Amino acid sequence: xxxxLAALAVASMACNATATVAAERYPSRPVRMIVPYxxxxxxxxxxxxxxxxxxxxxxxxxxxxxxxxxxxxxGTVIAAKASPDGYTxxxxxxxxxxxxxxxxxxxxxxxxxFAPLNLLATSPQTFSAHPSFSVSTMKELLALSPAQTxxxxxxxxxxxxxxxxxxxxxxxxxxxxxxxxxxxxxxPSLADAIAGQIPLVINAAPASMPHxxxxxxxxxxxxxxxxxxxxxxxxxxxxxxxKDFVAYQxxxxxxxxxxxxxxxxxxxxxxxxxxxxADVKSRFNxxxxxxxxxxxxxFRKFLETEDTRWKSVVKQVNVRLD
Numbered sequence: 001x002x003x004x005l006a007a008l009a010v011a012s013m014a015c016n017a018t019a020t021v022a023a024e025r026y027p028s029r030p031v032r033m034i035v036p037y038x039x040x041x042x043x044x045x046x047x048x049x050x051x052x053x054x055x056x057x058x059x060x061x062x063x064x065x066x067x068x069x070x071x072x073x074x075g076t077v078i079a080a081k082a083s084p085d086g087y088t089x090x091x092x093x094x095x096x097x098x099x100x101x102x103x104x105x106x107x108x109x110x111x112x113x114f115a116p117l118n119l120l121a122t123s124p125q126t127f128s129a130h131p132s133f134s135v136s137t138m139k140e141l142l143a144l145s146p147a148q149t150x151x152x153x154x155x156x157x158x159x160x161x162x163x164x165x166x167x168x169x170x171x172x173x174x175x176x177x178x179x180x181x182x183x184x185x186x187x188p189s190l191a192d193a194i195a196g197q198i199p200l201v202i203n204a205a206p207a208s209m210p211h212x213x214x215x216x217x218x219x220x221x222x223x224x225x226x227x228x229x230x231x232x233x234x235x236x237x238x239x240x241x242x243k244d245f246v247a248y249q250x251x252x253x254x255x256x257x258x259x260x261x262x263x264x265x266x267x268x269x270x271x272x273x274x275x276x277x278a279d280v281k282s283r284f285n286x287x288x289x290x291x292x293x294x295x296x297x298x299f300r301k302f303l304e305t306e307d308t309r310w311k312s313v314v315k316q317v318n319v320r321l322d
Contacts (some may be wrong), residue, residue: 036075138221
């Protein structure tokens with residue numbers, strides 16, 4: 001028995017030593033960063049910015065692998081099934097949590113199938129209107145009768161998207177009923193709102209901000225906890241009387257579940273350094289992304305909060321994609 005226990009101890013030490021050596025040598029070849037969206041969008045910009053900084057810090061190429069489709073679902077499934085060796089990571093965003101809840105047979109578990117590395121940045125959703133729209137704040141919109149609001153179309157980036165779920169959560173909390181129009185992406189919904197084809201649109205601040213600054217959209221409210229410094233005159237949903245309503249578009253980096261702790265710690269540290277660099281701060285601020293540094297465990301807790309919130313909303317509104 002003593003010999004058996006001794007052998008187990010030696011084997012455990014050997015495994016730990018192997019993992020440590022692997023982490024010390026990491027990365028010894030290019031690392032793939034999956035971006036589950038087409039090139040050119042917010043996720044792509046964020047992923048390329050962080051990938052470049054990691055390549056500079058670790059002396060190895062971080063290859064951006066765009067795998068668009070199904071609001072991020074396709075690329076996320078690829079990442080979930082990848083080898084947990086640190087050579088595949090993914091730039092995830094808000095649909096990461098929602099997608100795992102809106103299928104009767106979820107293709108992945110947003111929590112269990114991934115090792116969180118870092119939450120990179122958050123950005124609030126903006127609820128905007130065409131400049132000719134009759135009300136100017138969310139509080140005024142909520143004061144209208146259901147018979148009036150039911151006639152107003154609100155565009156989102158798609159069924160079960162972050163903006164759509166933000167609207168559904170708002171409806172559950174306030175009773176505000178609008179005519180939801182799901183588009184195939186944020187660009188088309190914003191274009192129709194700017195053209196006056198629809199009066200209202202919900203989208204993340206980075207996409208809406210250029211049009212708000214140009215006076216082509218009128219922001220009625222914002223989903224952050226406090227007013228955003230780049231939109232100081234726009235009240236929050238909470239100021240409009242919607243209690244405990246805070247929702248964000250977010251970006252973070254995940255690895256497949258089982259990725260060695262040493263590699264998780266290494267990448268977490270290097271990503272935090274990147275986020276604290278002056279050039280990344282400047283680039284993110286320019287597109288209304290609020291940097292969020294922290295530990296891998298902090299990101300896990302954030303994901304668990306997202307999962308709990310959207311699970312409750314999905315259950316109540318029964319949003320399904322199959």
